[in-house]
Amino acid sequence: MEYNNGYIDSSQEKVITKKDLNHMVWRSFLLQASFNYERMQACGWLYSMIPALKKIHKNKEDLSRSMKLHMEFFNVHPFLVTFVQGIVTAMEENKESQEAIRGIKIALMGPLGGIGDALFWFTLLPIAASIGVSLSLEGSIAGPIIFLLIFNSVHIFLRFFLMHYSYKMGVEAIEKLQGDTEYVTKGSLILGLTVVGGLIASFVRLSIPYVIEMGSTTVNIQTDVIDKIMPNMLPLLYTLLMFYLLKKKKTPITLIMLTLAIGIIGSLIGIL
Amino acid sequence: MLLKAFLVAMYAGLAGIDLFDGLSHIHRPLVSGLIVGLILGDMKMGLIAGATLELVWMGAVPVGGAQPPNVVVGGIIGSAFAIMAKQDPTVAVGIAIPFAVAVQACITLLFTFFSPVMHKADKYAESCDTKGIERINYLGMGILFVFYFTVVFLPISIGAEAAQGIVSLLPPWLIKGFGVAGGMMPAIGFALLLNIMFKKEYIIFFVLGFILATYLNLPVIAIAAIGFIIAIYDYQKSKSVDKIKGLSLTSSTEEDYSDGI
Numbered sequence: 001m002e003y004n005n006g007y008i009d010s011s012q013e014k015v016i017t018k019k020d021l022n023h024m025v026w027r028s029f030l031l032q033a034s035f036n037y038e039r040m041q042a043c044g045w046l047y048s049m050i051p052a053l054k055k056i057h058k059n060k061e062d063l064s065r066s067m068k069l070h071m072e073f074f075n076v077h078p079f080l081v082t083f084v085q086g087i088v089t090a091m092e093e094n095k096e097s098q099e100a101i102r103g104i105k106i107a108l109m110g111p112l113g114g115i116g117d118a119l120f121w122f123t124l125l126p127i128a129a130s131i132g133v134s135l136s137l138e139g140s141i142a143g144p145i146i147f148l149l150i151f152n153s154v155h156i157f158l159r160f161f162l163m164h165y166s167y168k169m170g171v172e173a174i175e176k177l178q179g180d181t182e183y184v185t186k187g188s189l190i191l192g193l194t195v196v197g198g199l200i201a202s203f204v205r206l207s208i209p210y211v212i213e214m215g216s217t218t219v220n221i222q223t224d225v226i227d228k229i230m231p232n233m234l235p236l237l238y239t240l241l242m243f244y245l246l247k248k249k250k251t252p253i254t255l256i257m258l259t260l261a262i263g264i265i266g267s268l269i270g271i272l
Numbered sequence: 273m274l275l276k277a278f279l280v281a282m283y284a285g286l287a288g289i290d291l292f293d294g295l296s297h298i299h300r301p302l303v304s305g306l307i308v309g310l311i312l313g314d315m316k317m318g319l320i321a322g323a324t325l326e327l328v329w330m331g332a333v334p335v336g337g338a339q340p341p342n343v344v345v346g347g348i349i350g351s352a353f354a355i356m357a358k359q360d361p362t363v364a365v366g367i368a369i370p371f372a373v374a375v376q377a378c379i380t381l382l383f384t385f386f387s388p389v390m391h392k393a394d395k396y397a398e399s400c401d402t403k404g405i406e407r408i409n410y411l412g413m414g415i416l417f418v419f420y421f422t423v424v425f426l427p428i429s430i431g432a433e434a435a436q437g438i439v440s441l442l443p444p445w446l447i448k449g450f451g452v453a454g455g456m457m458p459a460i461g462f463a464l465l466l467n468i469m470f471k472k473e474y475i476i477f478f479v480l481g482f483i484l485a486t487y488l489n490l491p492v493i494a495i496a497a498i499g500f501i502i503a504i505y506d507y508q509k510s511k512s513v514d515k516i517k518g519l520s521l522t523s524s525t526e527e528d529y530s531d532g533i
Contacts, residue, residue, distance in 0.1 A: 032292040034412035037457045038387035038464075044293075046393075047409045050402045060400055067397035067405070071390070073464045078295060106465060107499070110492035125297075129326055132302045136323035139316045143323065144303045151297050183511050187503035190477050192469050194499030197481025198492050200462050205455030232486045238456060242463035243470075255460045256384050263453025268445045272452045 005097040009059040012094050016052055018164070021086070023051045025163050028081050038252040040075035048081070052089045069098050076109050077116025079155060082163035084108045090170030096184075103188020110195045110202075124154055204235035210271045221271075274429055279311045280352060281425035287344045288420030289413050301325035301347030308351040317361075321354035322347065324361035325368060342379065345423060346372035352428055374442055375423055377450040382419065386412065477502065 004010040027048035034043040049070050057063035076084055084105060091101050132147030208221045219225065226233055242255050266272030287299035297303070305322015309315040329343045350368030354361045389408060396404030427434075466478075477499065484490045484498065 029295070030293045030409055030413070033409035034386065034389065034393070035292060036383050036386035036390060037460060039390050040461055043390060043393045043405060043408055044412075046397065046405055050405065054402060063400045064398055067400060067402075068394065071394055071397045072468060073461050075461060078292075102468065106469070107496060111496040114491050114493040126330060129300065129302060129330060133323040133326050136302060136305070136319045136326075139319055141306065141315070141319065143319060144306045147300070147302050148297065155295065155297075183507045186510065187507045189469060189471060189474055190506055191496070191499040191503040192465075193474050193478040194481035194484075194502070195492065195496050196462055196465050196469070197478040197483075198485040198490070198495035199481075200459070201482050201485030202492055204459045204462065206452075206459075230486070232482070235459065236482060239459040239462050239466070242459050243466045246463055246467045252460055252464065253387055255463070256387055256457070259456050259460065260380075260384060260450075260453045263451075263456060264446060264449030267449035267452050270445075272449075 005095055006065070007057075007059075007062050007095050009057070009062055010095045014093065015055045016089055016093055016167070020051055020055065021089070021163050021167055022160070024048055024085055024089070025082055025159050027051065028085060028159065028163075031076075031078050031081050037256050039071065039073050041078075041081075042071050042074045045074045045076075045081070046070040048085060049088070049092075052092060056092050065098070066092065069101065072102065074105060074109070077113045077120075079120050079158065080112045080116045080162060082159050083112065083166045086163045086166030086168075087170035090167050090173075094171075099185040100188050103185065103192045106192040107188060107195055110199050120155075124151060200235055200239045201232040204232075204239055206234040206238050206272075208234070208271055276311055277425055277429040280308055280348065280428055281421045283307050283311070284344065284348050284424035285417035285421040287348065288416050291342075291344050292416065293413060299344045299347070301329055301343065301350065304344070304347040305351040308348055309355060312352065312355045314355045317355050318351050321351040321361040321364055325350045325365060328365050328369075340376070341369060341372035342375040343372070344420060345375040348424055349427060356428075356431075370440065371423075371427070373447055377442075377447050378419070378423070380450045380454050382415070386415070 027050070030047055031041050031044040033047065035041060046067060053063060053066050053070070057066050087104060087108070088101060091104065128147050128150040131150065132143040134143075135146060136143030208226065209223075210221045212219045212221065230236075245255055245258075246252070263272065283304070287304060290296055290299045301322045303322070305318045305320070305325065306315065307318075309318015309322070312318070325347050329340070329346060346368040349371045350361075350364040353359065353367045354364035389411075393405060393408050396402075396408070470478075481495050481499065484495045485492070490498075
């Protein structure tokens with residue numbers, strides 16, 4: 001059973017066609033339809049993976065395990081999601097271990113976020129919008145139309161291109177790594193944990209910019225005390241607290257409510 | 273006026289969905305100015321107001337997952353106000369921003385209260401109910417549509433100025449508190465990931481990633497590249513060590529040694 005990577009039916013058949021991939025690209029537009037703070041895009045991601053999963057896992061129990069895997073926390077740049085879809089589809093088709101699939105998903109989240117921001121928010125949107133604005137300010141209806149054309153030709157082309165490209169790449173990479181699943185799993189854990197460490201420091205925002213006045217000097221708790229000990233200490237501690245509470249079987253909902261309460265109370269008494 | 277408010281609100285519902293799903297960017301002020309202008313009967317003013325608001329929101333994009341004041345409601349209410357009150361588009365900006373901030377706070381609440389639905393989704397996943405998963409996603413979009421429809425329909429049908437008075441009643445600390453909590457929320461997601469992946473022997477890599485970001489200010493892509501290099505090194509090393517020992521970590525009998533030994 002062990003060498004089946006945990007699947008009941010571990011037969012590796014090529015069942016995914018170009019048409020399936022295109023179908024999944026269309027579904028990927030709904031990535032954030034059920035966005036929430038607990039799992040972020042997970043349910044929308046599962047929605048876009050369903051066509052592939054249904055074809056790949058003919059055994060009911062395998063399908064259920066796979067669907068549960070894809071309900072786990074997921075958050076990627078919404079414009080580049082098809083890149084992850086392609087690789088993950090190739091891995092699912094090849095019945096890779098769930099640890100390896102999870103590792104790849106996590107490893108791609110952060111880097112794609114940076115690339116997507118740079119590509120879409122800092123480049124494509126400002127360029128397309130400035131062209132549109134200059135036309136609109138002259139009262140020309142071409143402004144919004146040209147804006148939408150420029151933006152979406154790049155946007156939609158990339159969605160389809162990345163899906164087919166990464167699926168092909170995933171299939172080839174997997175063929176090379178055949179039989180090395182244990183090592184790949186270990187490697188993806190190393191990669192995943194490194195990235196999560198970096199993500200916490202980069203994306204969790206929590207600081208205490210409270211200023212204490214002592215005679216003529218003022219002390220800013222954040223910049224004069226906490227940052228001197230270790231920058232990003234509060235985001236790290238808060239994440240570890242959340243991790244600890246999860247271990248103590250507290251539900252994510254409790255954690256979200258707690259976070260909301262801390263944010264509002266902290267803001268009310270003026271320390272956060 | 274009610275019919276016009278209804279039409280603008282219908283568009284707001286679609287644009288609100290587009291902000292998260294679809295992403296065709298029909299929700300940008302540049303486009304909403306035109307649509308609102310056409311509905312309210314002053315296309316030229318709509319175009320100019322939309323372009324002015326577009327410039328205000330140009331830098332306000334969800335970089336790194338942080339949500340700026342709501343661009344959908346800002347663009348639509350701003351353009352509508354400029355046309356209805358025959359105001360200069362720059363005044364419309366001042367009206368639009370408090371609305372946009374208040375709406376974004378509501379979105380934070382929406383994302384909070386949609387979390388419990390995920391446990392329903394877990395059950396659907398467990399029982400392979402793909403239709404159930406699809407319904408949850410359609411429900412999410414439906415809620416967004418109704419939400420945006422309502423927050424745009426009400427102020428336009430009662431007049432933008434009357435509505436602005438209501439928004440200013442919200443205490444600033446509450447709105448700020450939503451913002452602070454929004455910044456902390458990613459911690460929960462990362463904790464969920466740690467809960468799944470955490471293995472004591474790999475804790476050093478987690479620390480490494482944190483240090484690289486904190487002290488070296490490396491972007492996440494560089495950290496991922498470093499993690500990737502370590503993973504590749506570890507992969508090659510443990511593979512060759514196991515080959516020398518003549519045993520494999522896996523109990524697999526399908527190992528392919530044809531290219532190695």
